[in-house]
Amino acid sequence: MCTTCGCGPDEHHDHDHGEGHHHHHHEGDPRPHVGTKIAVETDLLAKNRRFAEGNRQLFADQGVFVLNLVSSPGSGKTTILERTLRDLAGEIRSAVIEGDQQTDNDARRIAAAGVPVRQINTGAGCHLDAHMVGHAADHFDLDSLDLLFIENVGNLVCPASFDLGEHHKVVVLSVTEGEDKPLKYPQMFHAADVMLLNKVDLLPHVDFDVAKCREMARRVNPAITIFEVSSRSGEGMEAWYGWLRERAGKSR
Numbered sequence: 001m002c003t004t005c006g007c008g009p010d011e012h013h014d015h016d017h018g019e020g021h022h023h024h025h026h027e028g029d030p031r032p033h034v035g036t037k038i039a040v041e042t043d044l045l046a047k048n049r050r051f052a053e054g055n056r057q058l059f060a061d062q063g064v065f066v067l068n069l070v071s072s073p074g075s076g077k078t079t080i081l082e083r084t085l086r087d088l089a090g091e092i093r094s095a096v097i098e099g100d101q102q103t104d105n106d107a108r109r110i111a112a113a114g115v116p117v118r119q120i121n122t123g124a125g126c127h128l129d130a131h132m133v134g135h136a137a138d139h140f141d142l143d144s145l146d147l148l149f150i151e152n153v154g155n156l157v158c159p160a161s162f163d164l165g166e167h168h169k170v171v172v173l174s175v176t177e178g179e180d181k182p183l184k185y186p187q188m189f190h191a192a193d194v195m196l197l198n199k200v201d202l203l204p205h206v207d208f209d210v211a212k213c214r215e216m217a218r219r220v221n222p223a224i225t226i227f228e229v230s231s232r233s234g235e236g237m238e239a240w241y242g243w244l245r246e247r248a249g250k251s252r
Contacts, residue, residue, distance in 0.1 A: 048162055051130035055137065055165025062142035065248040066150065068164050070188060071172035072181075073154035076198045078106045079231040080172060081149060085113040088241060092248050094147045097136045099128040101153060110151075116140055127158040130165055147248045156181070160188040167247070168193040175199045175206055179213035182220045189220045194227070196240065201230040 059066050071077045085094055095116040098107040107119040118136040120128060133150060140148070150166060152159045160169075171192035173181050176199060182189040189195065195217055197210070210228065217224055225243070229236035 045161060048130050051134055052163040052165040055130055055134050058134070058137065058142070059148070059165060059167075062145070064142050064145050064148050066148045066164075066166040068150045068152060068159070068166040068169045069172065070152045070156065070159045070169055070192070071154060072156050072177060075154075075172040075174045075177065076231050077151060077154070077172045078109060080196060080198060080229065081151060082109055082113050083231045083234070083237065084241070084244070085110065085115050085149075087237065088244070089114060092146045092244065093144060094149065095140050095145050097128075097133060097148065097150045099132075099151055099153045101125070106151065122153055126153055126155045127162050128152050128164060129162050133164045147244065156185040156188045160185075160191045170194040170196060172196045172198055173213070173217075175202055175208040175210075179209050180216060182213070182217040186220045189217055189224065192221065192224060194225045194243070197226060197228045198231060200228050200235055201233040 055066075069077055069081065081096065085096070088094065095118075096107075096110045097118050097120060098104075098110055099120045099122060100106055101122050101124070104119045104121075107117050110117045118139050120132050120136055122128065122132075128150065137148070142148075150164055156171075169188075169192040171188055171194070173195060175197065182195075197213065200210075203210070214226055217226060227236055227240045227243070229240055231237070
């Protein structure tokens with residue numbers, strides 16, 4: 001099995017250009033040599049980098065600031081996104097690419113916040129890739145946007161390896177998950193430029209050491225920017241919004 005995306009080494013990714021679905025095709029010996037696995041994985045990442053560079057150039061040409069939101073399932077990533085979109089409505093023109101393995105539940109929640117949204121269902125795939133994102137972006141009028149959020153599939157492993165052409169990865173960690181997540185998933189926290197420590201309103205009710213978590217995150221990534229937030233109470237969200245305002249405004 002591929003260490004990058006969970007596909008068997010003899011499978012290949014076939015993206016439906018209309019909907020961005022991620023299909024797997026099984027062929028040949030299911031147990032090829034290790035060398036074959038490495039070659040396929042290297043080729044997959046090289047192709048993804050080429051698509052990512054195309055996306056990056058497109059976003060730069062259109063002056064759109066792009067963020068790739070990543071987390072474990074249940075971190076509150078979608079709730080943070082909903083609140084951010086509502087609180088910045090009328091101030092920053094935003095759209096969302098919503099990634100999930102199945103259902104459009106989160107996309108419906110985002111649409112209710114009043115912004116354009118495009119759903120990508122990856123099926124068995126555990127991450128979005130740059131090819132999918134490029135096709136989804138085609139459905140937006142990018143010239144009318146300041147900010148594009150890409151909400152990735154809930155997973156702290158594979159999305160770390162896949163550049164989507166974004167400006168920054170933003171990793172969401174909640175206080176209900178444990179403060180050692182940055183050490184357990186160092187590649188993701190190293191790849192992220194921002195960490196949103198969510199659900200801080202629950203700190204009186206959980207055994208979570210904020211200082212220890214911050215230290216562990218900075219041990220993996222000394223330059224990471226950390227915001228302590230609650231998408232429910234609004235605590236800390238204004239600092240996050242200030243970071244967004246400054247960067248989204250500079251994209252044009």
